[in-house]
Amino acid sequence: MDKEKKESLLSISSSPHIRTGEDTRSIMLDVLIALVPALAVAAYMFGLRAIVNTVLSIAFCLFFEWGYRKLLKKPDSTGDLSAAVTGMLLAFTLPVSIPWWILFIGDGFAIVLVKQLFGGIGKNFMNPALAARAFLFSWPVAMTKWVAPLSYGSFFRISTADAVTSATPLASMSGGALPEGVSLLQCFLGNVGGSMGEVSAFALLLGGVYLLIRKVITPRIPLAFLGTVAVLAFLFPQGNPRLSWMLWQLCSGGLMLGAIFMATDYTTSPVNPTAQILFGVGCGLLTVFIRYFGSYAEGVSYAILIMNAAVWLLDKAFPRKRFGTVKTKKEAA
């Protein structure tokens, strides 16, 4: 009898019967970890408020994710941590001085309108954080108040009401000249004005290397994106020497954050390798076009959002060649 009881517990399911240990939660956790160096630099440059903004933004996103699904009686999905990633990324793309109510609206827009209304994780066609950032330009003044780095009196000072502001390197470059009074190394490390999480190319690259080692992302999209920007900037410099111009273009603005963390967003990028490369190239082209010819100094977020809309098309147009349709010579091996 004992034997029968045991057998009745045997479960039946389709093959395969083993799975990788990696799951959505572990991947999202890796992305959060990869963003920590950039957060550390943001805290160093802009004070404790950078951390408070990030924590608040994550909390707001989790709240909206939980609340929306609770209201619609859908299974809770906060555990997959994708909402936390959105929260962290959105906070990173905003100035440190952003009022918290704007952060709250942005997080709500990202999670409810951009993500959940399309069916939740994996179903949205635009990057939630970037779409929310675009929407938040409804408050242009708050969105372009660039606090000068290391200008806080006390690290623990939360208010930015009387903060010193500074121009971003990109703002001077869109005028067609290399920025003055700040070195390329300062820009690379993050000692410049800008959105709090995007200033340090170095910290973001560190996070990118972590994601590559953990195989969360492949180099295809970031390399195609950065490579395209680099080539175009080198070929068509607006400041001299051309190599410096190229490096400034690569290190400033939201390019690193965009190329490593936004354009590689699984849901809103292609799955086929060739399509991924073309997606990256497209992002790079549009970024340079907007930076050179647009009225905005920065074009990364719009470039990615526009390419997001082309993902389905790219995937459809560039699948891997069907197995067995490659002609091979039938000669002795």
Added chain:
Amino acid sequence: MRHSFFGGIHPDDGKRLAAASPITALPAPDQVVIPMSMHIGAACTPTVQKGDDVRLGQVIGRSEAAVSVPIHASVSGTVTAVEPRLHPNGQTVMSVVIANDHQDRLDETVRSHAAEVEADPKRLLPLIKETGIVGMGGATFPAHVKLSSALGKVDTFIINAAECEPYITSDHRTLLEHPEEVLAGIRYILKLLELPKAVLAVEGNKQDAIEGLRAKLAGSSDVELMVLRVRYPQGAEKQLIQTVTGRQVPPGGLPADVGCIVMNAFTCYTVCRMVQTGLPSVERVVTVSGPGIESPSNLLCRVGTPVRALIEAAGGFKGETNKVLMGGPMMGSAIFDLDVPVMRGTNGVLAFHAEQNKAKENPACIRCGRCVAACPMHLQPLYLYAFERKGDVAGLKKLNATDCIECGCCAWSCPGRLQLVQAIRNAKALIKRSS
């Protein structure tokens, strides 16, 4: 030049559990249940009746269809029933039940064919058919059909000893303990195919067997030992051909279309045993392993032995076993009744705990693309899944759903835990129904 296939995965191979256990013969059970269908092709009709006396190796089922093989008694004794019995596939299938008299009285057809095959290598083909030899790697396609379709058309004979399914070590142990028989089987088939050379492809995780084969092959040039990188599904027929020759079998085509024939190492071993002793396909080595088995073993079993006897011989279950598989964890099937019999293609019986399953209540695709990167057939499993959910047959056809070999790489690597293989299997059924 080295070739390789695209995609694939690197699961924990779990082979350490049973790789060191020598093959031990499991005593024939008091009763065997032999299904009339344990190969791809037409099922056999029983040729014996209840009460008949049968001898070991005697034909007990036959079909006149082109793609089929006869079925033989794996013990001597008395037929106690000819009736539908539960088959490992979950359905009931006409089976012959024999009470074992433990005498192993041989049928008169069981005698050495060595001289006969020596004199005329072509004799091998009808012998392979008559003795019911099928692809023993698990595919169970009748070997004589494969061979006759390859005669005169192929330039490359590949012996599949990749054994890429995790946990399974039956081919590994056979190569290690019986290299001469495997090589002899290969040479019989080489003569039949009139080819100068065969390629014996082994995954690099069977180092001891590789050493042994190397020693046996020293000085001979008719069998080339090729050590392959460990990667699942290295032993899938199309991927193996691609790795060895660089050729891709066209969609819907056969290995012969690209000049290749692939046979499993254990099939070659069975061919050798058949030629030398006349014994038809009535026994095989089964790996009994997995985290849910007390002492993982490699057992030489008679066809028709209940799975329960194998598990008991391996010390029974360990811990909270909640799943028992026939075959490997990537492509094998779960069984719910331990009295189903071992068949000709059964290379493993594995037991697992709940934690190996990692199923999720609400699977969700995050479009990470790992399934695309893992698919050795160049498919896009996530889109196949989406189209299957919508019942979009045109979309499924366009994305070549029927090319899927169900290796399970996509589902293994899916962090959202989608049941991708199940969905694609269903997609194939949808396509079939619509045409």
